[in-house]
Ligand code: FAD
């Protein structure tokens with residue numbers, strides 16, 4: 421045999437660089453379900469079903485095409501439980517002349533890969549993952565001369581490079597960014613589309629039974645499982661989003677509503693991140709909707725910015741600063757993660773709802789992740805590692821390259837401002853403005869009675885007070901510090917005492 425081509429669970433794209441020049445007669449594809457990957461964090465049950473079912477479907481599609489595929493199932497006899505162990509077995513059996521892989525999404529897997537050539541005494545070709553718009557090397561050369569790394573400027577480079585939403589050298593509509601139009605609250609009359617969920621075929625049912633049996637103690641429920649697990653269904657999900665949701669995506673992108681976990685969001689990150697959809701085709705589909713006057717520019721630019729801007733930027737940053745990045749703890753946060761992140765057992769309605777949505781669907785949308793779940797962890801000073809492991813476990817779209825910068829940098833400011841120009845800290849008033857959660861909460865951001873006052877409010881002021889030395893010189897925090905400093909002394913003391921009591925209760 422000529423080349424052994426290993427395809428990982430988040431590389432399910434036919435055009436993957438490691439498959440591109442495959443010789444069907446002489447080459448062989450290897451795909452492996454392994455214990456280490458299914459348990460390196462306690463993944464939500466839906467995430468494991470999604471990955472294993474999508475892997476099995478993808479392997480079958482390659483076979484249908486006439487390629488030779490070895491597919492190792494999780495409970496196959498002799499499965500060693502690791503990528504390296506399964507490669508060793510396959511190499512012994514198939515005796516390839518070389519190993520071809522596409523670079524992985526996670527640093528820990530890259531470290532394994534870098535050992536393989538020596539370990540197996542075999543040439544190992546690690547190819548770029550060119551499903552992304554920019555390579556890690558391109559990001560590095562953009563980042564190195566800069567004092568500050570800001571997504572907006574990287575995004576503009578990506579717009580020019582891809583030609584997406586460009587009129588020659590100028591941005592479509594004359595502006596690069598229409599975010600100021602995308603912060604509207606949701607009207608109670610807004611009709612929210614019913615989302616497309618996909619039926620479970622035999623393959624998915626078999627994996628669901630496996631997961632219920634083998635991963636019974638993992639978080640989440642399979643009851644609502646409906647993620648696309650094939651390229652065909654992922655394309656249907658894309659089509660549905662563009663037709664039914666994209667036109668309203670922009671205006672109410674930051675809104676939250678109890679009982680409505682999806683609103684107008686794309687729900688495409690799980691398929692994008694395991695390779696069933698490609699970022700370029702998703703952006704092009706959105707751009708077409710703009711040119712066909714189906715969706716307005718603020719929605720389309722806002723959506724494309726998430727993928728061409730944020731998604732590329734966090735990936736570039738991840739590879740630029742790993743592995744040191746994950747060790748920083750700029751705000752010295754040391755409290756353990758409260759149990760309610762797993763159980764939802766809290767009186768704070770916003771947190772209860774966001775944890776419920778997460779456990780029901782392996783999904784919460786961006787503002788729930790950032791301004792409720794992340795914001796609470798930031799204000800309460802929860803240890804970054806514990807928050808990161810939780811986010812990496814519970815979302816169907818979570819891989820370290822995208823989860824870590826979003827949690828460590830964006831939500832927790834644990835990198836001291838490398839990713840975000842200020843912490844995304846907010847009091848209950850913000851959550852009240854952007855959601856209907858507070859209307860059915862036992863607390864209220866407007867309450868005068870300290871027993872009823874929303875816990876986010878004292879925690880917010882205490883956070884600013886505690887981090888004064890580190891944050892008060894940040895020009896973007898001038899107003900909040902001015903408000904804290906002009907607060908009546910009695911009220912300030914009451915807030916700080918209330919925050920102490922909340923934090924003490926958390927620790928106990
Ligand atoms: P939409 O809101 O409809 O956005 C469209 C697409 O844009 C997404 O599918 C995604 O591919 C991309 N996107 C949007 N925002 C981001 C972002 N900040 N970073 C990278 N891509 C983005 N995204 C993940 O894919 N995996 C994660 O593990 C993850 N963890 C996050 C943790 C925190 C604390 C925060 C604040 C954000 C996280 N995100 C993560 C980003 C974002 O919340 C999700 O991409 C989004 O909620 C996925 O849902 P959607 O497909 O409906 O996205």
Ligand code: DLZ
Pocket residue numbers: 427428429430431452453454455457458459463467468471472524525526529819
């Ligand atoms: C997330 C995941 C899971 C749950 N299981 C597997 C698996 O059994 N086999 C596999 O190849 N990949 C799996 N994955 C995805 C990998 O964790 C992912 O490919 C690496 O983290 C590199 O990004």
Ligand code: SF4
Pocket residue numbers: 767768769770771847848849851852857858859861862863864865874875876
């Ligand atoms: Fe959350 Fe506070 Fe609103 Fe309750 S009152 S839902 S705790 S923001």
